[in-house]
Amino acid sequence: MTVDSENTASVTGGTSSAGPSDDADLDRMLLIRHFESALLELFSAGKLNGTTHTCLGQEYIPVALEPLLRGDFIFSNHRGHGHCLARFDDPESLLAEIMGRKGAVCYGVGGSQHIHRDRFLTTGVQGESMSVAVGVALHYRHTRERRIAVVFTGDGTWGEGALYEALNMAKLWELPLLVVVEHNGIAQSTPTALQMAGTIGDRARAFGLRFQEIGHNDVGRIRSEVAGTVAAVRDAHEPAVVQFNTARLGPHSKGDDTRPPEEVERLRAGDWYAALEAAFPEAFRAADERQRRRVAEVVREVESRPLSEWPDMKVIT
Numbered sequence: 001m002t003v004d005s006e007n008t009a010s011v012t013g014g015t016s017s018a019g020p021s022d023d024a025d026l027d028r029m030l031l032i033r034h035f036e037s038a039l040l041e042l043f044s045a046g047k048l049n050g051t052t053h054t055c056l057g058q059e060y061i062p063v064a065l066e067p068l069l070r071g072d073f074i075f076s077n078h079r080g081h082g083h084c085l086a087r088f089d090d091p092e093s094l095l096a097e098i099m100g101r102k103g104a105v106c107y108g109v110g111g112s113q114h115i116h117r118d119r120f121l122t123t124g125v126q127g128e129s130m131s132v133a134v135g136v137a138l139h140y141r142h143t144r145e146r147r148i149a150v151v152f153t154g155d156g157t158w159g160e161g162a163l164y165e166a167l168n169m170a171k172l173w174e175l176p177l178l179v180v181v182e183h184n185g186i187a188q189s190t191p192t193a194l195q196m197a198g199t200i201g202d203r204a205r206a207f208g209l210r211f212q213e214i215g216h217n218d219v220g221r222i223r224s225e226v227a228g229t230v231a232a233v234r235d236a237h238e239p240a241v242v243q244f245n246t247a248r249l250g251p252h253s254k255g256d257d258t259r260p261p262e263e264v265e266r267l268r269a270g271d272w273y274a275a276l277e278a279a280f281p282e283a284f285r286a287a288d289e290r291q292r293r294r295v296a297e298v299v300r301e302v303e304s305r306p307l308s309e310w311p312d313m314k315v316i317t
């Protein structure tokens with residue numbers, strides 16, 4: 001968070017020429033926050049089926065990266081709503097997908113964890129995307145498209161063997177692959193310290209990959225700090241891993257938080273939401289109200305839609 005030269009509040013500290021305005025960043029983060037909160041409420045009210053994993057606390061990561069990755073292929077994961085909203089700003093079709101309503105981005109066939117839209121693909125299977133992303137990165141290398149393949153993973157997913165085969169090939173073949181690790185220190189109910197030997201940084205470096213660690217939630221700073229890494233992936237085909245040390249503020253999925261309440265309280269103390277509200281009360285409250293109302297309206301409208309109908313599968317591309 002910074003104050004710019006004209007002494008107006010720069011809510012998310014955005015100094016990057018690549019990014020949207022600070023207001024747009026804040027609005028996008030709040031959209032994701034209220035979307036995810038609404039999903040938990042819908043679940044509690046028995047209005048959603050299956051499962052859902054919210055990214056509460058981690059919203060700033062895809063928002064910070066979004067302008068750096070336009071046109072690139074994003075592989076998202078089980079905790080992917082924020083990745084999707086940061087890229088498309090389209091809560092209607094995502095909620096319709098999750099609720100199986102008309103207008104769903106994948107006709108309601110994919111649900112929360114399996115979204116496919118314009119170079120954006122999610123999977124609920126840990127580590128699966130890595131191998132597919134290596135294939136896409138290989139394609140981009142051959143076609144010289146200047147696009148990169150980006151994979152969002154959690155820290156726990158670094159227990160999957162396929163991930164290491166993918167890292168090996170990415171380096172060996174010098175592929176434009178960026179792995180973004182949202183390291184929230186836990187995998188479902190297992191603290192990372194109880195299952196991971198060594199560090200993700202050392203593992204990445206063992207393959208000769210570039211590695212960068214980000215330990216704050218300032219969107220503008222993140223953007224300028226990561227820009228060089230993204231450029232190296234894109235222009236020099238130097239595959240890289242960027243680790244964000246972050247916090248999962250919600251349950252693993254719907255209501256299954258196994259952590260002691262004091263630990264969650266401690267994490268909440270570092271939440272960007274409270275920090276920005278305290279630092280810029282007026283601008284924050286206006287944006288918060290705007291996005292709260294927007295999400296409430298999206299929920300009301302999508303809930304009233306008829307169920308999605310599966311089309312002839314031949315028309316799904």
Ligand SMILES: Cc1ncc(C[n+]2csc(CCOP(=O)(O)OP(=O)(O)O)c2C)c(N)n1
Binds near residue numbers: 079124127155187
């Ligand atoms: C191959 C596979 N194994 C297990 C699961 C069940 N599962 C879903 S999320 C998850 C934890 C993932 O932890 P992490 O990678 O740290 O991501 P986070 O949930 O913390 O964002 C597990 C074990 C799965 N989806 N896929």
Ligand SMILES: [Mg+2]
Binds near residue numbers: 183
């Ligand atoms: Mg995790």
